[in-house]
Amino acid sequence: MNLFVVIASLFLSILMIGKGSDWFTDSLIPLARRLGVSRVAVGLILVSIAVSLPEILVVIYGVIRGHPSLSLGVALGSIICNIGLMTGLSALIRPLRAHTYVILRDGIFSVVTPILVFAVASGGVLTRLEGLAFMLLFIPYVVNVFMQEKLASKLQKERDYKEIEIKLELLGFEFANLKSGWTAFLLGLVLLILGAQFFITTLIQIVGLFSLNEVVVGLTIGAIGPSIPNILAAYKATKRGMGDVAVSETLGSNIFTLLVTMGLLAFLSPIAISQRWIYFDIPIMIVMSLMLFLFMLTRKTISRFEGSVLLGVYILILVIQIAFLR
Numbered sequence: 578m579n580l581f582v583v584i585a586s587l588f589l590s591i592l593m594i595g596k597g598s599d600w601f602t603d604s605l606i607p608l609a610r611r612l613g614v615s616r617v618a619v620g621l622i623l624v625s626i627a628v629s630l631p632e633i634l635v636v637i638y639g640v641i642r643g644h645p646s647l648s649l650g651v652a653l654g655s656i657i658c659n660i661g662l663m664t665g666l667s668a669l670i671r672p673l674r675a676h677t678y679v680i681l682r683d684g685i686f687s688v689v690t691p692i693l694v695f696a697v698a699s700g701g702v703l704t705r706l707e708g709l710a711f712m713l714l715f716i717p718y719v720v721n722v723f724m725q726e727k728l729a730s731k732l733q734k735e736r737d738y739k740e741i742e743i744k745l746e747l748l749g750f751e752f753a754n755l756k757s758g759w760t761a762f763l764l765g766l767v768l769l770i771l772g773a774q775f776f777i778t779t780l781i782q783i784v785g786l787f788s789l790n791e792v793v794v795g796l797t798i799g800a801i802g803p804s805i806p807n808i809l810a811a812y813k814a815t816k817r818g819m820g821d822v823a824v825s826e827t828l829g830s831n832i833f834t835l836l837v838t839m840g841l842l843a844f845l846s847p848i849a850i851s852q853r854w855i856y857f858d859i860p861i862m863i864v865m866s867l868m869l870f871l872f873m874l875t876r877k878t879i880s881r882f883e884g885s886v887l888l889g890v891y892i893l894i895l896v897i898q899i900a901f902l903r
Contacts, residue, residue: 587776594768597772602745651796661890663823711840711843797895
C-alpha cells in the first residue's frame with residue numbers, strides 16, 4: 578500500500594462518515610420537531626449522541642480489532658481537536674458567544690471530568706469497573722440538563738430548541754441530500770458503520786506501513802477524521818452568526834466522549850495507561866479544557882485572539898506529538 582492509496586482510503590472513509598452523519602442526523606430532525614420546546618433536554622441528549630456517534634463507532638472497532646491504544650488516542654485526541662480546531666477556528670471567523678446557562682451546565686462538567694480521568698488514569702490502568710463508573714457518571718449530567726430545563730424560561734427553551742435543529746441540519750456534507758425519514762436513517766447508519774470500519778482499518782495500516790506509534794496516530798489523524806463533520810457544522814453555524822452553537826457542541830461532545838466513549842472503551846477492554854498519557858496527553862487535555870472554560874467565564878465570549886491561542890496551542894501539541902513523541 579503506497580502513500581496515494583492511504584490518502585485515498587482516508588478521504589473515502591471520512592467522506593462515508595461525513596455523509597452518513599448527514600443522513601443520520603437529518604432523519605432525527607422530525608423527531609426533534611415533535612419533541613419541540615417541551616422536551617428540550619431530550620433533544621440536547623439526542624444531539625450529544627448523534628454528534629459523537631462516528632467517534633464511538635471508530636473507538637469500538639479499534640478495540641474489536643485489538644488496538645485499544647489507538648482507540649484511546651482517538652477518544653482523547655478528539656477532545657483536544659474539538660477545543661483547538663473546532664472552537665479555535667470558529668472564533669477566528671467571528672467571536673463566539675457563550676451563554677451563562679451553558680457555562681454553568683456544560684462548562685464546569687467539561688473541566689471537572691478531565692481531572693477525574695487523570696485521577697483514575699494515574700493508577701496506570703483503566704479497568705472495566707472504572708469504565709462502567711464513567712458511563713454511570715453521565716447520569717448526573719443528564720439529570721442536570723433536565724433540572725435546568727425545568728428552571729429555564731420559555732425564551733431560553735426556544736433558543737435551545739432552535740440550536741438543536743441547527744446542529745442536526747448542519748452536521749455532515751452538503752450533497753446528495755435525502756428526504757428525512759427511515760431511508761435517510763438506515764442509509765446514514767449503514768454508511769457510518771462502514772465508514773468507521775474502513776477508517777480504523779486504514780489507521781491500522783498506517784501504523785504498520787510507516788512504523789508509527791498507535792497513540793500518536795490516534796491523537797492526530799484518528800481524532801481529526803471523525804471530527805470533520807462537527808468542525809464543518811461549527812464553521813457553518815458561526816458564519817450564520819450562531820457561534821454559541823460551536824461552543825455548546827464542543828462542550829457537549831467533550832463531556833459525552835470523556836464519560837460515555839471513554840467508559841465504553843475501558844469496559845470493552847481494560848487499558849494500560851503509559852507514562853506519556855499521565856505526564857503529557859491527559860494534562861494537556863486538562864489545560865486546554867481549563868483555558869476554554871476561563872475564556873468563556875471572563876467575558877462570556879471567546880474572542881478572535883483567544884481563538885487564535887486555542888488554535889496555536891493545538892498546532893503546537895500536534896508538532897510535539899509528531900516530532901518528539903513518536
